[in-house]
Amino acid sequence: MYQHKATTKQKGDLAELKAISYLEDNGFKIIEKNFYAKKLGEIDIIASKDNVYHFVEVKSGDSFEAVYNITASKLRKLYNSIQYYLKTKNLDIAYCIDAIIISNNDLEFLENISL
Template sequence: MSRAKGDAAEAQAVRFLMERGCRILERNAYSRFGEIDIIAEKGGALRFVEVKSGTGFDPIYNITPTKLGRIVKTAHAWLKKSGSDLPWQIDAVIVRDDGIEWLENITF
């Protein structure tokens, strides 16, 4: 997938989350461990959101245990840097041709 398509999917995900009451804190947060696509807050909890999209296959399968491990490490780095003590979770937003799905509090 091209970077432009990935950026478009992330923009769709941001709009989708905002329409559902999320406040977007940051996009494309980097650490030495990896990247988190979207960091949002809703209901007093932080949400570290991975966005996946694609056609011809189910993009959910691109969220692997290795990827989740990197997200967790990056979330810890972000929390330390930000000084936040809010509860947090990892979410995924899956952008498909036929719609968007929000998977909340995913684990491995």
């Protein structure tokens, strides 16, 4: 029987849904998802907890370490996107950059990552 193979976008969407579910189960409030910051890039998930905004990058994979896709270049783009978000929303808040790595059925939450 033919089995439909999920596209990269479908896999990414599913990973983001798992990440959102994890965050909500752990007391985070989802503020926004897939915020597009003009030519700067996209922020996968914006959440808040304890008066801190969490800008969350979601990475998934099944045959390699997805964490290695979070490069210094990606973090710089994410930082610039965050600055754009804060400016357009007129926010002056505490924030951090987090990552959720989903590999097969495992989920790892990395808080407060930096360059």
